[in-house]
Amino acid sequence: MKIAFFTAGSVGAGHRVRGLAIARALTRAGFRGSYRTFGPARPFEAALSGLYGEERTEIVEIQNDPALRDPKLAASSELAERLRAFDPDLLIVDLFWGPLRWVLPHLACEAWLLVRLCPPIWLQGRSDLPFAPEQYRRRFAIEPIEHAHLNESLEPIVIANPEDCRPESEVRARFGVAEGEPLAFVVHAGERGEIAELERAAGPRAIALDLHQSDAPFPAAEWLSAADRVTSAAGYNSFWEAQSLGYSERTTFLSFPRSIDDQARRIAEFRGIRPRTNGADSLAAKILAGG
Numbered sequence: 001m002k003i004a005f006f007t008a009g010s011v012g013a014g015h016r017v018r019g020l021a022i023a024r025a026l027t028r029a030g031f032r033g034s035y036r037t038f039g040p041a042r043p044f045e046a047a048l049s050g051l052y053g054e055e056r057t058e059i060v061e062i063q064n065d066p067a068l069r070d071p072k073l074a075a076s077s078e079l080a081e082r083l084r085a086f087d088p089d090l091l092i093v094d095l096f097w098g099p100l101r102w103v104l105p106h107l108a109c110e111a112w113l114l115v116r117l118c119p120p121i122w123l124q125g126r127s128d129l130p131f132a133p134e135q136y137r138r139r140f141a142i143e144p145i146e147h148a149h150l151n152e153s154l155e156p157i158v159i160a161n162p163e164d165c166r167p168e169s170e171v172r173a174r175f176g177v178a179e180g181e182p183l184a185f186v187v188h189a190g191e192r193g194e195i196a197e198l199e200r201a202a203g204p205r206a207i208a209l210d211l212h213q214s215d216a217p218f219p220a221a222e223w224l225s226a227a228d229r230v231t232s233a234a235g236y237n238s239f240w241e242a243q244s245l246g247y248s249e250r251t252t253f254l255s256f257p258r259s260i261d262d263q264a265r266r267i268a269e270f271r272g273i274r275p276r277t278n279g280a281d282s283l284a285a286k287i288l289a290g291g
Contacts, residue, residue: 001033003287004088004109008039008062008096013189013211014237015039015094017219018114021159022092025280029288036086038079062099069129074102083107090287095122095260097131104135112138114157115150116236118260123149138286142279143236144270154279156240160221161278165245168226174217175207184229185209187220187238194233194256201254202231221245234263244275 005022009015019037026035040062060079067073074080080103083091091111093100095118104111113136115123125131133139133149141153166174168183177183186202188195189211199208206229209220217223221241224230230251232238235258242248248271255263 001031001090002086002088003031003033003035004083004086004091005035005037005094006039006083006091006096006100007037007094008099009094014235015096017159017189017237018094018157019092021157021278021280022283024159025278025284026287028281029284031284031288034086036088038082038086065099068099068102071102075106077103079103080106092283093136097136098125098129101125101129101132101135111136112140114140114142114154115145115147116141116143117145117262117266120147122260123147140283143240143266144273154282155275155277156236156244157279157283158221158237158241158244158275159219159280160241160245161281162225162245164219164222165225166222171223171226174223177207182228183207183226185220185224185227185231187224187230187232188212189220189238190233190235190256198231198233198254201252202229206231234267235261236266239263239266239270240275243270243273244278246274248272248274 005019007015007019016039023035038060060082062079065077067077068079079099088109091109093111093113095115097113123131138152139150141150143156171183172179184202184206186195186198186206187209188198192212195208195210199206209216211218225245225247227247227250230247232251232253234253234255239253242251253267255267
């Protein structure tokens with residue numbers, strides 16, 4: 001079986017990390033097929049490549065390809081050609097259905113859609129690019145949201161499970177923090193420059209885990225469950241990792257503006273919700289069960 005994961009996310013590392021979370025869950029479930037991620041280049045490739053591997057990532061120019069907006073030309077786009085060459089049995093689409101609107105009719109595979117918080121208009125589209133829910137047999141809400149076009153839900157998809165978390169002794173050794181000294185972290189994988197605001201909120205002596213740095217530990221979530229204090233943006237991954245792994249009460253969340261996300265709403269409405277399972281594992285089970 002071949003599985004493709006597609007994202008067009010161009011702000012932060014979150015969308016690419018979601019693809020990796022699913023890959024790890026499939027491995028845990030015993031998947032022995034091929035899995036490949038398709039999406040634009042991000043400034044985090046050095047940090048991510050150790051877990052992805054070059055053979056599992058296809059970097060495809062998306063935003064500047066006018067063919068994807070043309071029903072007559074989309075089939076000849078680079079994205080369409082790369083997907084046909086891989087020839088997946090299942091295409092998992094992470095939120096960004098637009099670039100695939102005119103490509104999907106030319107693919108032979110089934111498609112599933114994953115949707116997090118987004119403006120209502122996102123699942124309507126425009127007159128020249130209307131959303132077509134019938135293109136996706138399964139349309140999952142991956143956080144506690146509802147929309148008429150979503151027909152299923154999953155617990156939030158996160159990259160780490162509790163058993164992946166590093167013990168406090170290893171965390172202290174890795175970052176050179178002596179026993180009895182506070183473990184405080186700032187974690188960031190968003191826009192360049194935002195980490196300065198997080199560091200101001202965290203105060204002195206907080207260790208910065210910035211995915212823009214090639215030596216940043218990844219996934220950061222594995223190192224944070226032992227922390228006394230964490231300061232983070234409320235992007236999907238960072239927020240739900242803290243909720244899922246049990247360090248949310250020790251985390252200060254800041255909201256940053258995003259055109260297709262609402263971090264302030266996520267903090268206000270979802271804080272305190274502890275997912276029962278990792279949605280990545282539930283999704284992997286559905287895939288291996290034959291859909």
